[in-house]
Structure formats: C-alpha cells, structure tokens
Amino acid sequence: RENGDTDVTIEILYCGICHTDLHQAKNDWGITTYPIVPGHEITGIITKVGKQVENFKVGDRAGIGCLAASCLDCEFCKSSQENYCDQLQFTYNGVFWDGSITYGGYSKMIVEKKRYVVHVPESLPMDAAAPLLCAGITVFTPLKDHNLIESPRKKIGVVGLGGLGHVAVKFGKAFGHHVTVISTSPSKEKEARERLGADGFIVSSNPKQMEVCIYLNTLLYKWRYLFI
Ligand SMILES: [Zn+2]
Ligand SMILES: [Zn+2]
Incomplete structure (x- = not known):
C-alpha cells in the first residue's frame, strides 16, 4: 500500500x-x-x-x-x-x-x-x-511479567531448546539468573552449556534425571516450609 x-x-x-x-x-x-x-x-x-x-x-x-x-x-x-x-x-x-x-x-x-x-x-x-522481533519478544514478555528483568539470581527453567528456547537462555543469563534447560534431546547439552552458558541441563525423556529434579524440588519446598 x-x-x-x-x-x-x-x-x-x-x-x-x-x-x-x-x-x-x-x-x-x-x-x-x-x-x-x-x-x-x-x-x-x-x-x-x-x-x-x-x-x-x-x-x-x-x-x-x-x-x-x-x-x-x-x-x-x-x-x-x-x-x-x-x-x-x-x-x-x-x-x-x-x-x-x-x-x-x-x-x-x-x-x-x-x-x-x-x-x-x-x-x-x-x-x-x-529474531528478537518475534522469538525474542515472546520469551522476553514472561520474564518481564514475572519481574525477572531487574531481580537477578533467580533459578529459571527453559523447556525446549529451539528458536525461542535459545533466546530465553541468553536472556536468562544476561539478566543474571541460574538457567536450567529441560530438553528431550541429550545431544543439545553441549550447545546449551558451552555456547549459550546454561548452568544446568535436564533430559526430560530420562526418568532418573526427572526424578532427581522432582526430589530436589520437593526437598526445597519442604525446607522452605520449615523455615517460613
Ligand atoms: Zn514468529
Ligand atoms: Zn485496540
């Protein structure tokens, strides 16, 4: 037009x-x-x-x-x-x-x-x-809505390391958080940790890794509950 x-x-x-x-x-x-x-x-x-x-x-x-x-x-x-x-x-x-x-x-x-x-x-x-104009905005908004832009040192999880996920990991690190990637593909761990700087990597198709994750979260929850 x-x-x-x-x-x-x-x-x-x-x-x-x-x-x-x-x-x-x-x-x-x-x-x-x-x-x-x-x-x-x-x-x-x-x-x-x-x-x-x-x-x-x-x-x-x-x-x-x-x-x-x-x-x-x-x-x-x-x-x-x-x-x-x-x-x-x-x-x-x-x-x-x-x-x-x-x-x-x-x-x-x-x-x-x-x-x-x-x-x-x-x-x-x-x-x-x-790519920030769609993929970037899509993952930036939840970080903003949950007050994660200017409050560093939170633990955040990114499910899936595709077009959006990799931007989410970079944002999470840039805003000072501890970032764990949860993925079905073990082959993506190297890229997640070495290229994008992820702190943790959990393979969601591996029941043992997921169990440990759930166990730790339950412990953390109980721990919090005891001291609040
Ligand atoms: Zn798009
Ligand atoms: Zn309108």
Missing part, C-alpha cells in the same frame, strides 16, 4: 525465519491466502515517513515484528496488550483496513504503521536483531 500519514516505509535488509512462517506457507492452519509473503522478524532502513510521523526519520535503523496495526483506543491497546485488540492486523496474510493484502518480510520493502515500528540501536547488528 501507499505510505500514509502515520506510516513509514522500510527497505528490508534482514528477516528471521519463524516456525509460524512455515505453518502459514504450507497452510497448516487452514487460514492462508495465496499468494503469501511470510516473514515477521524484519530489520531495515527507513526510506519514507508520513506527515504525522515524528519519532522516525529517513535513514533510521528500524525493526518490525508480528503486529501491523490495531485500533489504539480500546482497553487492550491502552494497556500494552494490543495483541488482544479485536481490530488487530498481522504483518502478513491479512486483509488491511483499506482492503489491501498484507505481505511480510521476505521482500524488499514494507509499509508499516509507526506504532508498530521500533528503533534498532547502533550497538545491535541488524541481522542479530531480526
């Missing part, structure tokens, strides 16, 4: 691959409209800004995630829960309010509402920043 008054146009440099893109491309959920252009972990450079855009200028480094637009007026939009807005628009595979089809980041350019564009700081490489 054309760049409107509250839109910015971005020349796309990088786009992460989220598993959702595969589901959408293959119509696994029965909601795909073809032709489809997936991609919702987008970084690039702003090439055009609308008249009512104050916080971005041409040449800025910018990112776009899953959400493309919402009403900005309902109780959810006003409490940072825009994903529950009933007028929510996704970055791709949607029919925009003006009737145009939305296409995602495996492309050269995209037009987006300013509300759903973020600045990418100079200190963050554009390729590494892209």
Whole structure:
C-alpha cells in the first residue's frame, strides 16, 4: 500500500525465519491466502515517513515484528496488550483496513504503521536483531511479567531448546539468573552449556534425571516450609 500519514516505509535488509512462517506457507492452519509473503522478524532502513510521523526519520535503523496495526483506543491497546485488540492486523496474510493484502518480510520493502515500528540501536547488528522481533519478544514478555528483568539470581527453567528456547537462555543469563534447560534431546547439552552458558541441563525423556529434579524440588519446598 501507499505510505500514509502515520506510516513509514522500510527497505528490508534482514528477516528471521519463524516456525509460524512455515505453518502459514504450507497452510497448516487452514487460514492462508495465496499468494503469501511470510516473514515477521524484519530489520531495515527507513526510506519514507508520513506527515504525522515524528519519532522516525529517513535513514533510521528500524525493526518490525508480528503486529501491523490495531485500533489504539480500546482497553487492550491502552494497556500494552494490543495483541488482544479485536481490530488487530498481522504483518502478513491479512486483509488491511483499506482492503489491501498484507505481505511480510521476505521482500524488499514494507509499509508499516509507526506504532508498530521500533528503533534498532547502533550497538545491535541488524541481522542479530531480526529474531528478537518475534522469538525474542515472546520469551522476553514472561520474564518481564514475572519481574525477572531487574531481580537477578533467580533459578529459571527453559523447556525446549529451539528458536525461542535459545533466546530465553541468553536472556536468562544476561539478566543474571541460574538457567536450567529441560530438553528431550541429550545431544543439545553441549550447545546449551558451552555456547549459550546454561548452568544446568535436564533430559526430560530420562526418568532418573526427572526424578532427581522432582526430589530436589520437593526437598526445597519442604525446607522452605520449615523455615517460613
Ligand atoms: Zn514468529
Ligand atoms: Zn485496540
């Protein structure tokens, strides 16, 4: 679509691959409209800004995630829960309010509402920043909601070491926590500990390891109970 008054146009440099893109491309959920252009972990450079855009200028480094637009007026939009807005628009595979089809980041350019564009700081490489816009946000939110951003030295567990899990481990370590990965794949232990810095690794398909884990947790619970 054309760049409107509250839109910015971005020349796309990088786009992460989220598993959702595969589901959408293959119509696994029965909601795909073809032709489809997936991609919702987008970084690039702003090439055009609308008249009512104050916080971005041409040449800025910018990112776009899953959400493309919402009403900005309902109780959810006003409490940072825009994903529950009933007028929510996704970055791709949607029919925009003006009737145009939305296409995602495996492309050269995209037009987006300013509300759903973020600045990418100079200190963050554009390729590494892209996956933070879906996978990153998805695991950042529970850490934030459970007050784990600025209260270090908690023990946290990450179940599964896939696209989201590996970002969760890095966030957990960066925020100063003791991080244990719980995975079905023993082969991922080396990567978890050596590349990502995980402190513990439990194989969930190994009954003995899970038993020890449950036993220790029960002890810890009883111990706490005794001294509270
Ligand atoms: Zn995604
Ligand atoms: Zn809303």
